[in-house]
Amino acid sequence: MSHHIVEAVDLQYTYPDGTAGLKGVSFRISHGESVAIVGENGAVKSTLLLHLNGYLTAAQGTVRIGDYPLTKQNLKAVRRSVGMVFQNPDDQLFMPTVFDDVAFGPLNLGLAKEEVVLTVNRALETVGVAHLKQRPPYKLSQGEKRAVSIATVLAMSPDILVMDEPTSSLDPRSRRRLIELLKTFRHTKIVATHDLDMALDLCERTIVLHQGRITADGPTQKIMRDEELLRSSSLEKPLRMQSCPVCAGEKKAF
Amino acid sequence: MNNIGANSFNIGYLDTLACGDSVLHRLDPRAKLIATLMFIVAVVSFDKYALSQLTPFFIYPIVLISLGGLPAGYLLKKVLLVSPFAILVGIFNPLLDKEILIQFGSIGIAGGWISFMSILLRFVLTVTAALILVSLTGFNAVCGALLKFGMPRPFVMQLLFFYRYIFVLTDEAERMVRAGSFRSFNSRAVGFKTFIPLTGTLLLRTLERAERIYHAMCCRGFDGHIRIIRAMKIRHQEIIFTLGWTFLFIWLRCYNIPLTLGALITGVLK
Numbered sequence: 001m002s003h004h005i006v007e008a009v010d011l012q013y014t015y016p017d018g019t020a021g022l023k024g025v026s027f028r029i030s031h032g033e034s035v036a037i038v039g040e041n042g043a044v045k046s047t048l049l050l051h052l053n054g055y056l057t058a059a060q061g062t063v064r065i066g067d068y069p070l071t072k073q074n075l076k077a078v079r080r081s082v083g084m085v086f087q088n089p090d091d092q093l094f095m096p097t098v099f100d101d102v103a104f105g106p107l108n109l110g111l112a113k114e115e116v117v118l119t120v121n122r123a124l125e126t127v128g129v130a131h132l133k134q135r136p137p138y139k140l141s142q143g144e145k146r147a148v149s150i151a152t153v154l155a156m157s158p159d160i161l162v163m164d165e166p167t168s169s170l171d172p173r174s175r176r177r178l179i180e181l182l183k184t185f186r187h188t189k190i191v192a193t194h195d196l197d198m199a200l201d202l203c204e205r206t207i208v209l210h211q212g213r214i215t216a217d218g219p220t221q222k223i224m225r226d227e228e229l230l231r232s233s234s235l236e237k238p239l240r241m242q243s244c245p246v247c248a249g250e251k252k253a254f
Numbered sequence: 255m256n257n258i259g260a261n262s263f264n265i266g267y268l269d270t271l272a273c274g275d276s277v278l279h280r281l282d283p284r285a286k287l288i289a290t291l292m293f294i295v296a297v298v299s300f301d302k303y304a305l306s307q308l309t310p311f312f313i314y315p316i317v318l319i320s321l322g323g324l325p326a327g328y329l330l331k332k333v334l335l336v337s338p339f340a341i342l343v344g345i346f347n348p349l350l351d352k353e354i355l356i357q358f359g360s361i362g363i364a365g366g367w368i369s370f371m372s373i374l375l376r377f378v379l380t381v382t383a384a385l386i387l388v389s390l391t392g393f394n395a396v397c398g399a400l401l402k403f404g405m406p407r408p409f410v411m412q413l414l415f416f417y418r419y420i421f422v423l424t425d426e427a428e429r430m431v432r433a434g435s436f437r438s439f440n441s442r443a444v445g446f447k448t449f450i451p452l453t454g455t456l457l458l459r460t461l462e463r464a465e466r467i468y469h470a471m472c473c474r475g476f477d478g479h480i481r482i483i484r485a486m487k488i489r490h491q492e493i494i495f496t497l498g499w500t501f502l503f504i505w506l507r508c509y510n511i512p513l514t515l516g517a518l519i520t521g522v523l524k
Contacts, residue, residue, distance in 0.1 A: 055469055076475065084473045090422050091466040096394035096414050100482055108475030113483055136269060136394075138421040156474060 004031035004066070004159045004188045006082075011051060011061035013044075021047045022058065023212040029205075034189040036199035036220060039209035040234035045192035046087070048209065049162050052190065053082040065160070080109065083158030083187075087165045089145035093137035098124070098148050101137060105156040123155040124148075127181060143174030150181070160188040167195045196238035200224060208233050266421060268385070271324060272392030277491075278322040283391045283399035285492035289314075289499040290387040296503040297379045302369045303355065306512040308376065314499065315382045322390050329389070333381050340377035344370040393417050398484040411480050422463075427456055 006029040013021040021044045029035050037045050050056040051063055054075045063070040065078045086092040095101035102120045111119065124130040127147040132140060140148065146166065153161065166182070167175045179201050182189065193199055199206055199220055206223045208216040210233040216223050223229065224238050236242075272279070278286070293314050300307055319326050351366035388396060394414065401410045434448055468476075 050469075053473060055472065079473055079475065084470075086466070086470055088466070091463060092470045094415070094418060094467045094470060095482075096397075096418055100394075103483060104471075104476075104480075105474035107481040107483070108477060116483060134273075136418070138418070139266065139269075152474065 005029065005064070006052060006160060006188065006190065007064040008048075008051070009062050009064070011048070011058045011063065013047060013051065013056060013058050015047075021212055022051070022061075024061070025209075025212070025214055026061075027207055027214065027217060029188060029190060032186065032188055033205060034203045035191070036196075036203035036206045037190065037192040037209060038194070038196060038199060038206055038233075038235060041194075043209040043233075044212050045209055046164055049084070049164055049190070049192055052160075052162055053079050053084050080156055081159045083153035083156055083161050085146075085149050085153055085161065085163040085166060087168060089137075089142070089149045092149045092152060093145060096136060097133070098129070098135050098137060098140075099133045101148065102152050102155045105152060109156065119155050119157075120151075123151040126154055127151045128177075141174075142169050143171065143177070146170060146174070146178060147181075158187065160190065161185065162190045164192050165194065166191060167193065167198050196224060196235065197240055200238050200240070208235070210234065267328065268389050269392055271389040272395070274323060274390075276322050276390075278318060278390050281390075281495055282486050282488055282492045283395040284402060284486060284488065285496045286387055286391050287396060287399045287403070288496050290383050292496075292500045292503050293383050294380045296507045297376050297383075299507065300372070300376075302372060303365060305368055305372050305375065307506075307510050308372065308379065310506050310511045311379055311503075313502075315379070315386055318386045318390065322386070324386065324389050329382060329385050332385055333378055336381060337374075337377065340374055344373035347373070395484075398482065398486070401482070402484075402486060407480070419463075423456070423460065426459060427452075430456065 007027070009026050011022045011025040015021050025048060037048065039045050047056065051058055052065075054063075054070050054072075065082060068074055070078050093101050095104055099120055102123055103116050106116045106119045120133075121130065124133060127150050129144055129147045129151065132144060132148065137145060137148065150166075163182075166178060170178060175195075175198070179198055182191075182202055189203070191199070191203060203220050205218065206216070206220040207214055208223060208229065215233050216226070216229050224241055227237060230237060293311070297308065297311055318324070319329070347370040348364060348366035351364060351369060353365045354362035355365040355368055356363040391399075394417070397410050397414050397417075400413075401407065430452055434452065438445070438448070
């Protein structure tokens with residue numbers, strides 16, 4: 001199952017306005033791995049993700065999806081295998097109804113209509129929003145929009161799921177539900193996030209980006225304990241690993 | 255105070271109405287679209303001084319509103335909201351056309367006033383019919399019907415995208431206006447000076463969003479064609495609905511019913 005592999009070799013990218021983006025990023029993510037890409041605002045996490053499905057092309061370096069390097073010729077196949085969930089669901093859900101939106105990908109893949117209906121229903125059931133099928137996306141809550149966004153990608157049966165800040169602007173319960181849902185997926189997962197607690201829950205491996213470079217790549221548990229590394233990358237220990245100020249106060253009182 | 259948000263919410267209410275379940279809601283969108291188009295063509299085709307001939311056409315909105323269980327007050331408010339356009343179109347008629355056409359005792363009514371009233375009447379009839387169509391069918395289904403009738407695909411897609419993002423855009427505009435009004439300490443929320451950069455920013459944001467949406471579409475295999483599955487079926491009721499209304503409109507167009515009725519009543523009284 002080598003097509004689930006994502007490999008970046010010395011990726012370099014400069015924005016059109018001349019600002020340096022990626023400054024030589026390399027990693028290899030293998031089949032079934034769940035990897036968090038963390039970093040401060042402007043650490044070019046989203047830019048890196050956009051390279052993984054060929055939306056941006058690196059000035060230097062290569063991206064390999066499976067056994068082949070990403071080129072214009074195999075872009076279609078790569079985009080089918082790398083499913084991308086955007087940070088803002090309003091960008092992702094552009095069709096008039098939830099059904100149309102989830103059906104957009106499968107119809108473009110040339111599936112028969114009956115097959116498309118089955119696929120859409122299956123994808124919506126997987127994320128638990130089958131009842132929203134006929135609703136227009138602008139009427140959904142943030143949590144529902146996020147779930148539908150994931151369904152739109154699942155309907156294309158991708159091998160690799162790439163998600164940009166999936167838990168942003170979700171309330172705690174919707175966030176928890178999403179994390180539990182993502183845990184059930186067997187895909188290779190790449191998640192760019194600020195939510196380090198989610199990274200702890202979901203990803204066994206973490207890549208830390210700082211100013212366009214990788215400053216650490218290793219087991220999430222180990223990275224999240226390294227306060228010095230986190231501080232130098234403008235991050236903080238996940239909340240659950242920080243000592244509780246209330247309990248600490250109580251201990252002092254006793 | 256600004257009320258952009260309130261207005262956009264109200265437009266969304268049309269979709270809520272379209273989710274209703276009545277005989278009319280269940281009809282194929284194409285039948286309702288044809289009936290509405292026939293209605294509009296019939297209403298618009300009268301000559302410019304037509305007034306009495308137009309009144310029987312109110313039967314169409316009245317029947318549809320009552321059978322479809324639509325809120326008449328809400329639809330009327332929406333019609334009033336856009337009425338300034340119609341008023342602007344006809345407001346100069348009384349000034350330009352001063353020839354007396356009707357004489358009520360000593361009061362003469364100029365042709366300009368009659369054509370102005372006729373414009374207003376046509377406006378109310380056609381806009382109400384269009385609103386009823388959307389509230390009984392839903393904007394997306396109307397677009398689906400247009401597509402089935404051979405309307406060019408890019409045009410329908412533009413309409414669908416417009417409708418999908420009008421809410422996002424009004425929300426964005428509302429947030430910007432609110433932010434502006436919180437920091438402008440006079441009564442006017444958005445002055446002319448702030449209006450220009452605000453519109454510019456909105457345009458830039460829209461362009462950025464358009465790019466992100468295009469990207470999202472590419473990610474899911476967009477190749478220049480948007481494919482939509484729509485199951486539509488013409489049954490007996492659709493044929494009866496469309497033909498029934500079409501014949502009625504033709505009849506109302508060809509015979510001046512109020513005039514005939516008036517002549518009949520005055521004849522009986524004599």
